[in-house]
Amino acid sequence: MKRKYKCIICGRVFPEGQGIVINYGKTLLTFHSSRCAAKFLKQLLERIPPEEIEKYIKRLVEEDLERLKSLEELKRKKI
Numbered sequence: 001m002k003r004k005y006k007c008i009i010c011g012r013v014f015p016e017g018q019g020i021v022i023n024y025g026k027t028l029l030t031f032h033s034s035r036c037a038a039k040f041l042k043q044l045l046e047r048i049p050p051e052e053i054e055k056y057i058k059r060l061v062e063e064d065l066e067r068l069k070s071l072e073e074l075k076r077k078k079i
């Protein structure tokens with residue numbers, strides 16, 4: 001039998017394999033949709049002082065930009 005989760009933002013119940021389930025430390029974060037996950041992310045970022053996590057966010061953004069750049073270079077080579 002599949003497990004069921006409850007979205008912590010809107011309360012909707014969803015089966016395992018759907019939605020977004022994140023095991024963060026000892027806390028289980030469950031979202032029925034990416035929209036609810038985005039809402040949570042926004043609340044989280046508003047609550048954490050920027051000096052605490054900004055360096056991690058900056059690094060992630062840089063890594064993503066790097067990844068996009070190499071993807072574009074790959075595409076250009078193929079054409």
Ligand SMILES: [Zn+2]
Nearest residue numbers: 007010032036
């Ligand atoms: Zn939800």
